[in-house]
Each structure stands twice: as C-alpha cells, then as structure tokens.
C-alpha cells in the first residue's frame with residue numbers, strides 16, 4: 001500500500017542535521033518590532049526595507065481600491081483581469097525604471113518562470129551565475145535552451161563561456177542584481193561589456209535591489225548608470241515595495257511577446273486591485289523623495305561598521321543584507337535561537353542554501369530601524385557572539 005514513510009524519513013534526517021524548522025507564527029503585522037509567543041522582538045529578517053508594509057498612504061490606497069474595484073480581479077490578465085489600476089501600475093513602473101514598457105506578474109518567482117520560460121528555445125543558451133536565486137534556476141529548467149553556470153561573479157569564466165557560445169541563436173546572461181545570501185552586488189558593468197562584446201542579452205533580477213540600489217531605489221541598472229544597456233530587468237513588488245508581485249521592465253516588443261507567451265501571465269489570475277493600488281502608491285512614494293533610501297543606507301553603513309568593529313565576519317556584504325558567518329548548521333541555528341531569546345529575529349541560513357561551513361544568520365537593515373533599535377541589536381549580538389566565541 002502506498003504510504004508517506006519515505007517522506008517521514010527524510011524529515012527525520014533534517015531533524016538529525018538540525019535543519020528541521022517549524023514555521024514561526026507572528027502575532028502582529030510586518031514591522032520593526034513584531035510579536036511572537038506573546039513577546040516583542042526586533043525584526044531583522046524581513047525584506048521590508050523601507051517600512052512600506054504598514055505605510056499609511058500605501059494602506060489607504062489598498063482600502064480605496066477595494067471600495068472602487070472590489071476584492072479580486074476576477075480573471076487572468078488576458079481575459080477580464082486587466083483593470084485600469086493594473087495598467088496604471090505598469091505605466092508608473094515603466095516611468096520609474098526608465099524603460100519602454102513594464103509587465104506585472106503575480107510574484108517575482110512567477111516573473112522569472114514566465115520570462116525565462118518563454119523567451120528561450122532549443123537554439124539558445126542561458127549563462128547563469130552560480131548563486132542565482134531559486135526562481136531563476138527553476139525558470140531555466142522550464143526551457144529547452146542549453147545552459148551554463150559560471151562561478152559566482154567570475155567574469156573570466158563568463159567570457160570563456162560566451163566565447164564558446166557563438167553557435168547559438170540567442171545568448172542570455174542572467175544574474176541577481178543583489179545576491180540574497182551574501183548581500184553583495186553583481187558586477188553589472190563588466191557583464192554588460194562582455195555581453196556587448198559577444199552579442200548577448202543581459203537579464204538582471206533586482207528582487208533585493210528594487211527600492212534599495214540606485215536613485216530612489218530604481219535598481220542596479222540605475223546604480224551603475226547602465227540605462228539602455230540591460231535588456232531585461234526583473235523586479236519584485238514583494239520586498240522593498242512591501243506588497244506582493246513581480247515585474248519585468250523591458251522593450252515594448254518583449255512585453256507584447258510575453259503577453260502572448262508567458263504561462264503564469266496567461267494561466268494564473270492577476271493581482272487583486274488592492275495589491276496593484278498599494279504597489280502603485282509605493283512607487284509614487286519612492287519617486288517623491290530619497291529620504292527613505294538615504295536613511296536605509298545610513299543605517300546599513302553604520303550598523304555594518306559597528307558589527308565589524310566588534311569583530312564579526314560579515315562576509316562580502318555591500319548592501320542592507322548583512323550576514324554574520326557562524327559555521328556549521330547546528331551552531332548557526334543555535335545562535336539564531338539564542339538571539340530570538342534575547343529579543344532579535346535573525347534568520348539562520350545553512351547548507352545546502354550556503355556552503356556547509358558558511359552557515360550564517362542573515363540580518364536585514366531597514367529604513368525604519370531607529371538608532372536605538374540598532375544599538376540594542378549591536379549590544380545583543382556582541383553578548384551572544386561572545387557566548388559562541390565568534391568575537
């Protein structure tokens with residue numbers, strides 16, 4: 001008789017390796033201080049970089065959209081699920097990203113599935129950074145294209161692979177803009193130069209760069225002044241933008257193609273009006289002033305410097321994603337548990353997501369952390385770091 005014993009055994013193995021994690025259930029909305037188990041803890045693990053999850057104007061836009069358009073969109077985009085609020089969001093995003101067009105998807109994950117899954121055929125090749133996000137890896141799996149992986153940010157290897165790829169029709173180089181586990185930035189200028197030399201397309205996934213890098217959070221292309229030279233910019237509306245969704249900023253031709261070919265766009269219902277309206281409001285807030293992104297970077301730079309001064313190994317972090325390298329999986333998870341007892345949520349990330357000896361807690365600084373919040377975090381981290389012999 002069929003049973004689930006084998007799945008149970010795999011779960012037992014995870015428990016033995018210290019990698020079995022029940023879900024944390026939070027008793028408050030996303031914010032700087034959150035309630036869990038009846039206690040308030042400082043949140044340093046959410047992607048809410050700008051505090052948009054509970055921004056008053058953004059919440060109000062969602063409420064107004066429910067009143068005007070209702071709770072759901074009623075259909076996929078290609079049938080009756082494109083409401084004027086969806087179109088407004090795409091127009092505003094295209095202005096913000098300074099591209100010809102933008103197409104919005106249900107999430108960043110489905111954006112990569114939809115775009116990679118439809119633009120690449122068997123005569124094409126995709127060349128991908130080894131540390132790219134799971135949704136890129138899965139998107140590539142949906143294609144019949146040839147695939148090559150280059151070691152993380154290794155431009156010599158990328159060039160060698162491009163040199164060997166002249167026989168393919170389309171060559172596409174894919175990279176995260178900001179890498180989510182180490183918080184380092186892709187060498188986009190070098191990638192663009194190589195792509196131009198070998199006639200390849202550049203595809204950057206700015207999930208952790210949207211709302212973070214570039215003027216007012218316009219992303220990595222803006223950060224490096226590469227407007228017009230990056231062919232496909234994917235972004236998420238789920239992280240700094242504070243709601244949910246994903247988008248691709250690209251040419252009008254590519255947008256039109258995706259409307260006819262991208263499967264998550266064609267076969268999964270569009271975002272509820274409240275989501276589209278909240279995202280639109282968030283982009284408008286971002287466009288108005290650099291106050292929040294300035295604050296985000298001030299917090300990031302001072303907090304990282306404080307951790308390094310104590311003696312922590314923060315790896316190659318260049319962004320608000322700041323890892324503290326601990327070591328093996330079991331100690332990493334214990335370190336994270338101890339921080340939670342002391343009032344800080346710092347997610348542990350271990351093998352196989354990162355190398356076996358590079359387990360880390362990943363801290364994410366936001367614009368909404370106050371100086372007092374970050375001083376509290378520094379004190380707690382120093383105390384628990386000493387317990388673990390890390391500093």
Ligand SMILES: *Cc1c(COP(=O)(O)O)cnc(C)c1O
Nearest residue numbers: 107108109133135180207236238
């Ligand atoms: C988080 C992330 C995604 C997924 O975005 P969602 O909107 O949460 O689905 C895609 N790509 C990268 C690089 C990410 O970090």
